[in-house]
Amino acid sequence: MAAAAERTVPVVRGVRDEQLDDATPCAEFRVRDLLNHLFQVVVVFQGAARREPLDMSNTPDSIAEGWRDRFADETERMIAAWSDPDALEGVSAGAGLPQAMVGNLALADLTIHGWDLATATAQPYTPHDGAVEALLPFMEQMAPTGRKLGAFKNEVVEAPPGAGEFEQLLALSGRKA
Numbered sequence: 001m002a003a004a005a006e007r008t009v010p011v012v013r014g015v016r017d018e019q020l021d022d023a024t025p026c027a028e029f030r031v032r033d034l035l036n037h038l039f040q041v042v043v044v045f046q047g048a049a050r051r052e053p054l055d056m057s058n059t060p061d062s063i064a065e066g067w068r069d070r071f072a073d074e075t076e077r078m079i080a081a082w083s084d085p086d087a088l089e090g091v092s093a094g095a096g097l098p099q100a101m102v103g104n105l106a107l108a109d110l111t112i113h114g115w116d117l118a119t120a121t122a123q124p125y126t127p128h129d130g131a132v133e134a135l136l137p138f139m140e141q142m143a144p145t146g147r148k149l150g151a152f153k154n155e156v157v158e159a160p161p162g163a164g165e166f167e168q169l170l171a172l173s174g175r176k177a
Helices: 001-015 031-049 067-083 098-119 128-148 165-172
Strands: none
Touching: 001 067, 001 098, 001 128, 031 067, 031 128, 067 098, 067 128, 098 128, 098 165, 128 165
């Protein structure tokens, strides 16, 4: 999670104000919407590490004075919460998923949406190999369920022949690299 954050936080910091209304690879999100979603993820998943219920129903507008630094700070808080070995034990409140899976949801958001933001704002993005390695089997397992529950909006696309692991991960999440 920390390694994924090291890739995504600089992308968030690199978003220019004039890009906030630009489209992203997520059809339902503009750049501002995606940033607000990522803010919500890093805040809500701090509580998820403590087995608080995951409530993603209300996405506040977090884009105000100092939002880039606040995102970095909230991301650090989320990493600290998930750094406690107890955070990975047991079952989450409300979602009923193993805590390790819940942590992987946050990792997926940081990694995949980091790429989305970078793509939308013409910034470079290289995922952390360990994050991709952890996420590929997770997404293979979770993608069908996530789509049924409405958590994953994009349909799976076919990865090109000879695609690397990150391209395969993006394809599972409905994106083309």
